Amino acid sequence: xxxxxxxLVLTGTICTETKFVHEDISLNGCTDSDGEQMYGLDGEExxxxxFTKGKFVMTMPEFADPYTYKEGTYELAVNMQHxxxxxxxxxxxxxxxxxxxxxxxxxxIYPRDEVEVGTRNTLICYIAGFYPPRLTVKWTKNSKNVTQxxxxxQFRVNVNDLSFSQFFTLEFTPQEGDMYTCTVExxxxxxPMTREFDVEVSEPSLGPSVFCGVGLTLGxxxxxxxxxxxxxxx
Numbered sequence: 662x663x664x665x666x667x668x669l670v671l672t673g674t675i676c677t678e679t680k681f682v683h684e685d686i687s688l689n690g691c692t693d694s695d696g697e698q699m700y701g702l703d704g705e706e707x708x709x710x711x712f713t714k715g716k717f718v719m720t721m722p723e724f725a726d727p728y729t730y731k732e733g734t735y736e737l738a739v740n741m742q743h744x745x746x747x748x749x750x751x752x753x754x755x756x757x758x759x760x761x762x763x764x765x766x767x768x769x770i771y772p773r774d775e776v777e778v779g780t781r782n783t784l785i786c787y788i789a790g791f792y793p794p795r796l797t798v799k800w801t802k803n804s805k806n807v808t809q810x811x812x813x814x815q816f817r818v819n820v821n822d823l824s825f826s827q828f829f830t831l832e833f834t835p836q837e838g839d840m841y842t843c844t845v846e847x848x849x850x851x852x853p854m855t856r857e858f859d860v861e862v863s864e865p866s867l868g869p870s871v872f873c874g875v876g877l878t879l880g881x882x883x884x885x886x887x888x889x890x891x892x893x894x895x
Contacts, residue, residue, distance in 0.1 A: 691745035698738040709815045710738035763849035766791035770856040786843035789826035797846040798829045835860040
């Protein structure tokens with residue numbers, strides 16, 4: 662099988678002070694059909710170019726220090742994509758489309774917040790350690806496909822081994838007995854990889870109530886005993 666080449670340009674700058682080392686990452690990559698351009702710091706994405714919406718999107722959380730990229734960042738990313746795809750065709754022709762190295766993904770599934778029945782939450786499917794950066798992810802609820810409330814992050818690169826990771830999320834309102842699955846398909850896997858999440862309601866613990874009851878009883882006994890000896894002494 663002939664595999665499409667994926668061309669990546671990864672640049673990094675290491676900033677050092679007395680005690681701190683920071684990694685500033687710029688990623689520009691493309692295939693024959695899509696592409697990605699992202700900036701990150703210390704393994705966290707700061708912003709990326711959204712080629713569907715036609716703009717640069719900041720993805721830092723609200724509590725982070727304000728930071729913006731210069732006007733024209735998105736336009737530069739578009740030009741870089743054109744250049745990347747031109748170079749990709751040159752490499753394919755020059756190297757006669759060699760096989761691409763492969764690394765299978767690992768995945769895990771977990772809720773963003775503590776699960777409470779009837780309370781809206783987010784289910785996260787985290788996929789890491791894969792190459793090349795192409796995935797197919799499917800969600801199900803009680804064995805039925807789910808497409809509403811689904812979203813995904815940009816690819817994130819591990820600068821140590823150049824593997825990729827990606828977050829996929831599903832907005833859901835848990836009900837007791839529901840079962841959700843996240844199924845991953847990747848060319849380095851022998852077959853689809855599925856992770857399950859069951860909505861379970863834990864019974865309230867009797868420990869705190871029993872402890873408080875015993876403590877209150879002992880306290881009352883102590884007061885009664887003290888009163889008895891006080892009266893007897895008088």
